[in-house]
Ligand SMILES: [Fe+2]
């Protein structure tokens with residue numbers, strides 16, 4: 001299964017492309033809400049505020065890109081306006097639950113500490129994914145001459161990955177070992193998401 005081929009098939013079909021943009025917007029919005037939900041009541045730094053604001057912007061920006069496609073499509077996040085809606089809606093929560101379980105076992109964390117550690121590792125995995133997926137999508141957009149662009153998102157996601165790396169380094173000395181495992185969990189989820197998405201568009 002080749003991600004680029006899947007994205008080419010999507011971009012070549014106006015309705016599928018609209019649903020894809022809407023699906024990415026949904027994911028970004030879910031990510032933004034997750035970041036805000038993991039905030040401490042008082043101890044909120046600039047990086048967390050910036051990160052939540054930018055993920056919200058991505059959700060809005062992707063929704064706005066729909067104006068560039070014909071048909072006035074995908075006004076809401078209902079299932080028939082998303083690709084692989086079940087996977088799309090469960091992905092982030094399922095990843096969060098799996099990572100929380102892992103962190104509980106290995107760091108014996110609870111309450112806010114656990115929430116914050118999960119924010120670090122889950123967001124890290126998502127930023128790695130974003131840094132892989134958006135550039136492939138942009139290449140497909142450019143090659144097809146589409147008016148849609150995600151260049152501004154790519155720039156900000158690169159910044160996020162950098163910020164998550166810095167935070168992880170201060171969280172634990174052997175963060176890399178744990179991050180690798182979290183990446184593995186995310187990869188499995190991403191592949192089943194892509195598989196179901198591919199089935200839907202075939
Ligand atoms: Fe984002």
Ligand SMILES: [Fe+2]
Nearest residue numbers: 127130157160
């Ligand atoms: Fe991000």
